[in-house]
Amino acid sequence: MTVMQTTTAAPTQQPDRTPADICSAPPRRHPRPEGQDHYTISEVVAFTGLTAHTLRWYERIGLMSHIDRSHTGQRRYSNRDLDWLDFVTKLRLTGMPVADMVRYAELVREGETTYPDRRELLEQTRRDVVSRIAELHDTLSVLDRKISFYETGGN
Amino acid sequence: MTVMQTTTAAPTQQPDRTPADICSAPPRRHPRPEGQDHYTISEVVAFTGLTAHTLRWYERIGLMSHIDRSHTGQRRYSNRDLDWLDFVTKLRLTGMPVADMVRYAELVREGETTYPDRRELLEQTRRDVVSRIAELHDTLSVLDRKISFYETGGN
DNA sequence: TATGACCTTGGAGTGCACTCGAAGCAAGCG
DNA sequence: CGCTTGCTTCGAGTGCACTCCAAGGTCATA
Numbered sequence: 430m431t432v433m434q435t436t437t438a439a440p441t442q443q444p445d446r447t448p449a450d451i452c453s454a455p456p457r458r459h460p461r462p463e464g465q466d467h468y469t470i471s472e473v474v475a476f477t478g479l480t481a482h483t484l485r486w487y488e489r490i491g492l493m494s495h496i497d498r499s500h501t502g503q504r505r506y507s508n509r510d511l512d513w514l515d516f517v518t519k520l521r522l523t524g525m526p527v528a529d530m531v532r533y534a535e536l537v538r539e540g541e542t543t544y545p546d547r548r549e550l551l552e553q554t555r556r557d558v559v560s561r562i563a564e565l566h567d568t569l570s571v572l573d574r575k576i577s578f579y580e581t582g583g584n
Numbered sequence: 585m586t587v588m589q590t591t592t593a594a595p596t597q598q599p600d601r602t603p604a605d606i607c608s609a610p611p612r613r614h615p616r617p618e619g620q621d622h623y624t625i626s627e628v629v630a631f632t633g634l635t636a637h638t639l640r641w642y643e644r645i646g647l648m649s650h651i652d653r654s655h656t657g658q659r660r661y662s663n664r665d666l667d668w669l670d671f672v673t674k675l676r677l678t679g680m681p682v683a684d685m686v687r688y689a690e691l692v693r694e695g696e697t698t699y700p701d702r703r704e705l706l707e708q709t710r711r712d713v714v715s716r717i718a719e720l721h722d723t724l725s726v727l728d729r730k731i732s733f734y735e736t737g738g739n
Numbered sequence: 740t741a742t743g744a745c746c747t748t749g750g751a752g753t754g755c756a757c758t759c760g761a762a763g764c765a766a767g768c769g
Numbered sequence: 770c771g772c773t774t775g776c777t778t779c780g781a782g783t784g785c786a787c788t789c790c791a792a793g794g795t796c797a798t799a
């Protein structure tokens with residue numbers, strides 16, 4: 430894939446505008462440093478594994494806030510957008526419905542006053558994940574019982 | 585190594601008619617003993633939590649083999665059917681597509697010669713479950729990081 | 740300047756796993 | 770006998786999360 434260079438490097442990027450957007454960012458190394466983070470949609474496809482269709486759809490439904498555009502209207506994703514996508518991907522792995530993720534995104538956009546709501550939402554999600562893990566362990570033991578049956582009886 | 589029934593055994597439990605149908609049955613206590621296990625669909629709904637529609641649909645797509653009928657054509661589910669539904673529910677929890685479950689059901693119907701295929705299918709499923717659990721643990725740590733951020737910064 | 744890969748949009752389509760509806764038959768009860 | 774409840778069938782509808790399409794504009798390289 431030809432990684433297009435985004436030569437439109439904004440010279441004056443003010444440092445760290447909204448810490449509320451990505452709270453407690455994970456230890457991720459970004460492909461490019463702040464100031465040069467103007468990724469095309471195909472670059473983001475390469476980084477995240479999501480399709481371009483899905484990325485545009487996320488934006489349309491409000492799961493991502495408005496993405497910067499080049500002077501010709503093409504999307505230019507930032508490092509923060511990448512962080513957000515990482516987080517969203519994690520949430521998706523938990524089985525959280527997209528509508529709930531949108532709800533969370535809205536809370537983020539509303540600012541710091543929604544910290545308690547966000548925490549509650551994440552804690553509920555956490556509980557769901559924990560019980561999901563328990564379910565899977567349970568399933569695992571059923572599978573193991575059957576597999577050991579087939580191992581001894583089936584060969 | 586056949587798994588023995590664990591404790592509180594039913595008084596007159598028949599010695600395992602068709603081992604091919606439910607291999608290595610889980611330690612489940614049935615609502616009624618063998619011989620009286622002719623459950624109506626609404627009873628099965630109560631036991632399993634599935635809807636009557638779903639139960640009929642399972643039968644239609646081949647996820648369940650033919651269910652016994654009363655003289656008037658109504659379904660009468662057996663204890664073995666209940667066991668199978670339990671197992672299917674477990675498989676569903678793993679996220680296995682229904683088509684794959686149908687494939688497994690077909691293998692069961694084909695008899696003992698498919699033991700190796702069944703084992704392979706279950707082992708693949710097991711691998712999927714294990715990696716899913718790992719993913720969820722990963723997600724859990726991300727959630728915990730964010731939650732602790734909101735705990736300290738958000739109140 | 741021309742090529743071809745890449746980008747834009749809104750809306751329509753897909754696949755999965757149910758979920759429901761309509762029309763009709765059968766059993767039990769006052 | 771009428772009523773209610775529960776069962777039957779097939780086929781159509783739902784909700785989710787994408788996924789794709791058509792028509793057209795943009796961009797770097799030859």
